[in-house]
Amino acid sequence: MESAAASILKRAVEMDKNEQYTLAFVMYQEGVKMLLDSMKETKERTRQKHFATKASEYLDRAEKLKDLIDNKKASGIYREFSKIENGSTGHGYASVFGRFLDATVTYVHIEDPYIRTFHQCQNFVRLCELLVTKCCALSKISLVTTLDTQDKNQIARLQELKQSLASHLISFEFIFSDTLHDRQILLSNGWVIKIGRGLDYFKPSNGKFALGACDLELRPCLETTVDIFHRSQLKNDDT
Incomplete structure (x- = not known):
């Protein structure tokens, strides 16, 4: 689960850099869900904290992307x-x-x-x-x-x-x-x-x-x- 989350989030970052924002947004959401699932499965508090921190970081970026997409759509310049x-x-x-x-x-x-x-x-x-x-x-x-x-x-x-x-x-x-x-x-x-x-x-x-x-x-x-x-x-x- 952790490996799959890392792979998806890495891909999300790549799509983000390439301005493929809608695809990056979907991948961030999927990756965050996997991180949270990983956090539930482990009993190590250090790893739980690590997963929670990373999930929060990627979720914050996803929310910013959503605002960016909505603003560009409203302005008629999203592509x-x-x-x-x-x-x-x-x-x-x-x-x-x-x-x-x-x-x-x-x-x-x-x-x-x-x-x-x-x-x-x-x-x-x-x-x-x-x-x-x-x-x-x-x-x-x-x-x-x-x-x-x-x-x-x-x-x-x-x-x-x-x-x-x-x-x-x-x-x-x-x-x-x-x-x-x-x-x-x-x-x-x-x-x-x-x-x-x-x-x-x-x-x-x-x-x-x-x-x-x-x-x-x-x-x-x-x-x-x-x-x-x-x-x-x-x-x-x-x-």
């Missing part, structure tokens, strides 16, 4: 930019932007020209699963993509997803654009996620029964950039 290296792992949707998905998200709008092939539609389903799991107040998802004139199953896949989301009381609308190029995910709580390759930044799995076949956190990635910033809230009828 995080990062790069996913070719062949790297640990960059599933939950890791890349899951921290922005919570009860404040009621509507999500996605623009991605490549929600067309079977695996691209599967990736979109994975995104929707994450949204449903994390956003308890979610009521609407909308998608703008391009029409694949060579694959008539594209519409059938999206219609099937529409029916599935409806069973969770979430409406899903999709439209096609011939000119769409940029990729972005807009959350109703104001966060905008732009991934250079859109949702399709994973390399093919090494096999149907290889690690990474199901869990995208274990799947090697293609090189891409991630740009996340905050703007005024997205209205429910925006497209």
Whole structure:
């Protein structure tokens, strides 16, 4: 537990220095929880005091980060930019932007020209699963993509997803654009996620029964950039 806490907090400090403040904030919180758990497990008073001191220091930094993020959001100047290296792992949707998905998200709008092939539609389903799991107040998802004139199953896949989301009381609308190029995910709580390759930044799995076949956190990635910033809230009828 102590070793795991040290590893997470070290990573939090690195993210903090790289101005990846939202990720650092989450890691500080997780690391502090582990330190407090370690403090409960030991009977040595010296170690208890050490864990308590360190937890207090990191918690104080986390609170300052929260204020910094809130102030930058209010000023419209908050931005995080990062790069996913070719062949790297640990960059599933939950890791890349899951921290922005919570009860404040009621509507999500996605623009991605490549929600067309079977695996691209599967990736979109994975995104929707994450949204449903994390956003308890979610009521609407909308998608703008391009029409694949060579694959008539594209519409059938999206219609099937529409029916599935409806069973969770979430409406899903999709439209096609011939000119769409940029990729972005807009959350109703104001966060905008732009991934250079859109949702399709994973390399093919090494096999149907290889690690990474199901869990995208274990799947090697293609090189891409991630740009996340905050703007005024997205209205429910925006497209």
